[in-house]
Structures are given as C-alpha cells and as structure tokens.
Amino acid sequence: MTPSPDTTTPAxxxxxxxxxxAAALLDQxxxxxxxxxxxxxxxxxxxxxxxxxxxxxxxxxxVRGQHPYKGPTGADIPILIAFIILNFAATxxxxxxxxxxxxGKTRFRPAEIAILAVSWAVVPVLMWAxxxxxxxxxxxxxxxxxxxxxxxxxxxxAREGWRGSAMGLVIAATGVAGAFAGPAGSWAVAGLGLCxxxxxxxxxxxxxxxxxTA
Amino acid sequence: xxxxxxDPLIHVPTRLxxxxxxxxxxxxxxxxxxxxxxxxxxTPGNLIIHLRKLEEADYISSDKTxxxxxxxxxxxxxxxxxxxxxxxxxxxxxxxxxx
Numbered sequence: 001m002t003p004s005p006d007t008t009t010p011a012x013x014x015x016x017x018x019x020x021x022a023a024a025l026l027d028q029x030x031x032x033x034x035x036x037x038x039x040x041x042x043x044x045x046x047x048x049x050x051x052x053x054x055x056x057x058x059x060x061x062x063v064r065g066q067h068p069y070k071g072p073t074g075a076d077i078p079i080l081i082a083f084i085i086l087n088f089a090a091t092x093x094x095x096x097x098x099x100x101x102x103x104g105k106t107r108f109r110p111a112e113i114a115i116l117a118v119s120w121a122v123v124p125v126l127m128w129a130x131x132x133x134x135x136x137x138x139x140x141x142x143x144x145x146x147x148x149x150x151x152x153x154x155x156x157x158a159r160e161g162w163r164g165s166a167m168g169l170v171i172a173a174t175g176v177a178g179a180f181a182g183p184a185g186s187w188a189v190a191g192l193g194l195c196x197x198x199x200x201x202x203x204x205x206x207x208x209x210x211x212x213t214a
Numbered sequence: 215x216x217x218x219x220x221d222p223l224i225h226v227p228t229r230l231x232x233x234x235x236x237x238x239x240x241x242x243x244x245x246x247x248x249x250x251x252x253x254x255x256x257t258p259g260n261l262i263i264h265l266r267k268l269e270e271a272d273y274i275s276s277d278k279t280x281x282x283x284x285x286x287x288x289x290x291x292x293x294x295x296x297x298x299x300x301x302x303x304x305x306x307x308x309x310x311x312x313x
Contacts, residue, residue: 017225019309026303029231033238036253101249103288105242 039095042206049198055083056191069183112155119151140186142178224302229264233299236291244288
C-alpha cells in the first residue's frame with residue numbers, strides 16, 4: 001500500500017469517542033474475533049466429548065455382558081460409523097470456516113496433514129501385526145488411538161504447540177491403558193479417556209479466551 | 215475524563231475494530247482483506263483508507279500475492295501495532311479506573 005493523506009475523518013473520526021464506549025467496543029470486538037477465528041471452539045469440543053462418551057458408552061453397555069466376548073453387535077456398528085463421520089465432518093467443517101482467509105502458523109502444512117493421514121492409515125496394519133504376534137489387545141478400540149495420538153503429539157511438538165502435544169500423549173496413553181482393561185472394558189476406557197481429554201481442552205480454550213479478553 | 219493520552223490512531227471506532235480483530239490472530243498469522251472486511255462489516259474503500267493509515271504508522275503490514283488471475287491481499291498486526299494496542303488498552307484501563 002502506498003502512503004496516503006489522512007482521509008479518515010468522514011469515515012468514522014467525526015464526533016467524540018468516549019473511552020467507555022471504546023472499552024466496550026474493544027471487548028466486544030476481541031471476543032467476537034476470537035470466537036470467529038477459533039479453529040476448535042469450546043462448544044464443539046464439549047459436544048464431541050459428550051458424543052464420544054455416548055457412542056462408545058453405548059457399545060460398552062452392549063458388550064460388557066458378553067461371555068465370551070464377541071464384539072459390537074450389528075446394531076452398534078451404524079452408531080459407531082455415524083459418530084466417526086459426524087465427528088470428522090463437524091471438526092473439519094468448523095475448522096475450515098474459522099480458518100477462511102487465515103494464513104500462517106495456525107494452518108496445518110501439507111506435510112503435517114500427510115503425517116496425520118498416514119498415522120490413521122497405519123492403524124489397521126499395526127493392529128493386524130499385533131494380532132499376528134499374538135497380542136490379546138490387538139483389536140481393542142483403544143489400540144486405534146496409539147499411533148494417531150503419538151502423531152498428533154509429534155506434529156504439535158514440532159510447532160511448539162505444547163498443549164496439543166500433551167493432548168496427543170494423553171490420547172496415546174489412553175490407548176495403552178485400554179490394553180489392560182480387557183476387550184469390553186477397553187470401550188469404556190476409550191469413551192471416558194477421550195471424553196476427559198476433549199472436556200479438558202474445551203475448558204483450557206475457554207479459560208484462555210476469557211483471560212485474553214480480561 | 216481526559217482521553218488525550220489515548221493513541222489517536224487507534225482511538226477511532228473503525229480502526230479500533232480492525233486492530234482488535236487482527237490482534238485476535240496468533241503471532242505470524244495473516245488475515246485476507248476479504249475476511250477482514252466480512253468480519254468488520256465495512257465497504258472495501260472505507261477499509262482501505264483505514265488500513266493505509268495504520269500501515270503508514272507501521273501498526274499493520276500487508277502483502278499482496280497473485281494466484282493465477284486473482285490477487286490476494288493479506289494483512290497482519292506488526293509487533294509495533296501489538297505494543298500500541300497493549301498501551302492503548304492500558305491507557306483505557308487507567309482512565310476508566312480513575313473514575
């Protein structure tokens with residue numbers, strides 16, 4: 001942009017701007033901007049926490065009485081698939097909407113997206129390898145969380161996002177903890193673990209937004 | 215109430231909204247002109263006038279890139295601009311706290 005004379009008077013400089021009005025406008029604008037630009041707003045994180053607890057909890061309720069364990073029933077699978085699709089669509093949709101027009105560090109780079117995608121793609125391979133090696137927990141739902149959790153921690157650690165990195169490590173730890181909970185119990189561990197992680201992040205984001213606008 | 219100590223460049227409703235909106239971005243991030251315009255609710259001409267004023271004072275930086283036939287202008291708050299907003303916010307607190 002080239003230097004220009006001050007032509008702002010007719011554009012909004014006329015009249016007295018009371019400091020109280022300025023403080024109110026500053027507070028309102030900051031809150032609105034933070035809300036519109038938040039890639040993971042607290043309400044979405046809290047909604048995902050409730051949804052994951054409901055979806056995985058419902059499956060745990062149906063499998064906990066199985067002796068021997070047979071896994072989720074045919075009626076549970078649509079619930080799980082619907083949850084995964086809705087969760088993914090809501091997360092990506094809200095993030096893309098918030099990130100419209102934003103460039104820079106907040107956006108994931110293609111290499112980071114590739115690492116996260118590969119981390120999900122290797123999950124079936126890992127589970128198959130564990131099953132081949134005779135690991136009893138190979139097909140537990142929590143086993144799914146280990147590699148993507150570590151990948152999330154690594155990607156966030158590389159960009160010095162320590163909160164995100166810690167979140168990834170907790171997700172991976174939930175995956176490991178599930179290995180000790182048995183096939184039915186691992187559904188409860190996955191639901192509770194992810195719910196706590198998401199609620200914790202929602203609380204942290206809400207607290208940070210409040211502190212920054214105070 | 216004496217508001218003479220408030221930065222006159224920021225102490226204008228429209229420019230205050232622009233600076234506060236850009237301050238909501240993390241350091242190193244930029245915002246496209248069209249998204250900023252959408253968030254502030256100004257006409258392009260009006261927004262350009264205020265952005266020029268802020269850029270002349272080194273409160274914001276702008277960058278224009280071409281993507282095929284489309285040119286995209288992005289703006290960001292500079293370190294100097296962030297310090298100016300912090301000082302303005304503190305001056306407001308001091309003024310209002312003294313009431």
